[in-house]
Structure formats: C-alpha cells, structure tokens
Amino acid sequence: MMHLPTIISISILLNVIIGAFLLSLYFLRQQASYLYWGSSCLLFVFAQITASLRVFIDFPLITHYLADLLIISAPLAAILGIHAYSQSDKKYHKACAFVVILSMLILLPVHDSPLNQIITTAIIAICFSYAAFALRKLQVERIMHLALLKLCFVIHALIMLLQFSLLVSDYQDIIDTDLTHILAVILISHIIITTLTAMIWPLMMFLESEQVLNDLANRDPLTGLLNRRSFITISNSYLEQANHNLTELCALMIDIDFFKKVNDQYGHETGDEALKWVAKKIKSQLREHDLVARIGGEEFAVILPSTTQTQGESLSERIRLAIHNDRFFYQNQALKLTISVGIITHKSGTNNVNELLAEADKGLYKAKSNGRNQVVTMAF
C-alpha cells in the first residue's frame, strides 16, 4: 500500500506551491477567484499539518477540532472562488460563514469523540456536491477542464459519502471489520483528489486568460466576430492558397441599410443589439471555414474560400433573405432590417485581400445607390 506520510508530504508541498502561485496571481491581477482558490489550497495544507500533529501531541482542540474546521473551510473557499469568477460571490460569503460557524458550534462538544469525524465528513460531502453544482455557472471555453473539475468534485463527494456511511456503520456497530486500512485508503484518495483539483483550477484559469487576451487582440468585442486586422491576416493566407491551388474565392462586403435610423429612433443600445443579431444571421449561413469580420461600424466582410461566383451569389442572396424575412426583436419592439451586399469573385492574380475588398465595396456602393436591400456582383 502507499506510504501515508509520503503522500501527505507530497500533497502539502504541491498545495503550498499551487497556493502560493495563486496568491501571487491575486496580488498581480487583483482577481478575487485566485485569492479564494489559493486560500483553499493553504487551508487544506494547514488542515493536514494540524491533523498530522496527532502523532506528536495530545491536544484534540488543535489536532481534531481545528483540523476539522480547516478541512471544512477548504472546499468553502473553493466555492467562493467559483462564485467570484462568475461575479456572483456577494451573498455566498454569508452562506459560507454560516457553515463555518455552525460547524464550530456543532463540533465543539463532540470534538474528542468519533462523532466529530462523522459530522465533518458529512459537511465536506455536502460542500463538494455543492461545488460540483456551482460549476454549472462558470462561463469558460475549456469545456474539458470544466468537466474534469466537476468530475473531481463529484468523486470527492462520493468518497466522503462512502467514508460517512462506513463511519456511521462502525459507530452503530453494524459492521464487524477493522476499518483502519479502508479509512487510510479513503484518506489517501481524499488527499490525491484534492491536490488534483487544486492543479486543474489554475491551469484552466491560465488558459482562459490566454484565450481572453487572444480574443481581445483578434475579435470584435461586440459581436465576437474577427476584427479587421485578424480578418485581413487570415484572408491573405486564404488568398495565397487559392492562387497556389488555382481555386476560386469570393469576397463580400455587407452593410446594414439605414442603420443610423435604428440608433436615432431606438437608441444606441438597441443599435448594438441589432449589430449582434445581424452578425449571428450572417454567421448562421456560412460554413465553418468561411471568414466573417466586423470591419467597421455597421459593415461586415466575408471571405468564402473554394467558392465559385454562382455559389457566392446564391449564398449572398441567402444571407440577405435571412435578414429580410425575419424580424429583430428587442425590448418588445420588432424591427425590420435589411442589408446591401457587394460581391467579387477572385480567380487568380492579386495576393492582397484589400484589393478584393475594395472591388466588393464598389458593388456595395452600387447596391446602395440602386435602392439597397440587394446583392450586386462586380467583375474583376
């Protein structure tokens, strides 16, 4: 079997490193979730140290009572970390403080009896079950990490439930077996899974912030579409590929008609929502590898790789009709929006997407002057 003191020492070391790392991130970025999650690691460390002191001193108030309170506080701090990340931590402080105070009151009279372990285990099982439940609110890109974290919490809750039922059966003399070995295995699982959980969180948060930075640099914050800069960069490489493979490619310029009126009549906020709605409508008609960007106020650009002129035209018409045939609803108001589209097909030659877009823009200008709500094809 695994050597318990070694497991405890490794877990203490890892939790100290992760806890210190998270706290330093907190001081650097002032994000409360790092503070709570770092504190959770350190509370777990203190809990293990105080509980391990049982071997050396006979002072149950520290080695049992304090250790139990610390081990209960660790998942509570993690729960606060989850809520702080979803910016909904205010009311949960009170709930967590209530759990700690209740545990202090319940455990004090029984801290020197087998009941303390039973009660502590039950509270921790509830905390971990709740933590798994609270994770549903987390808005993250890394679904796999989130699922792994949830799994850790669920396993943890199940381990605690198992320990709880064993301890209750033992307390009531229902089973006649020596539980020492089984409880040691449970303790080891508890330590390993806690350490694993502590590792997943910072990794997930780190990758999330990387994603946020990447999005800030490459995406339009309102619609989530590519911004002009990243659109041009990717489009140029699409164009190079099209030239290399001798395939056709279409470029579209799309502009919402009379958008100024939307802002003037319904306000800027409604205008913003209308932009998001149009962005979604355009995207809903495209394939996964088509590129779409918001390149100006109410102006969008699209690149359709491996697309002939006929295909590009019918797709442009589909986008136009998707917007024309629907209504944009916002705050009990139904608005009718239309778009004008200019389209150009690239056959070979230029490596510069700006040239293509300038041609598509001429088509857009024609569509506007012809009365709007239409698609105009330009010949290169």
Ligand SMILES: Nc1nc2c(ncn2[C@@H]2O[C@H](COP(=O)(O)OP(=O)(O)OP(=O)(O)O)[C@@H](O)[C@H]2O)c(=O)[nH]1
């Ligand atoms: N709500 C909102 N409005 C924006 C944003 N960016 C640009 N606009 C508005 O978009 C409107 C564009 O107006 P114009 O360029 O006159 O064009 P239009 O009214 O759509 O008319 P046509 O293009 O000729 O059909 C302006 O009122 C801008 O203030 C934005 O991010 N949010």
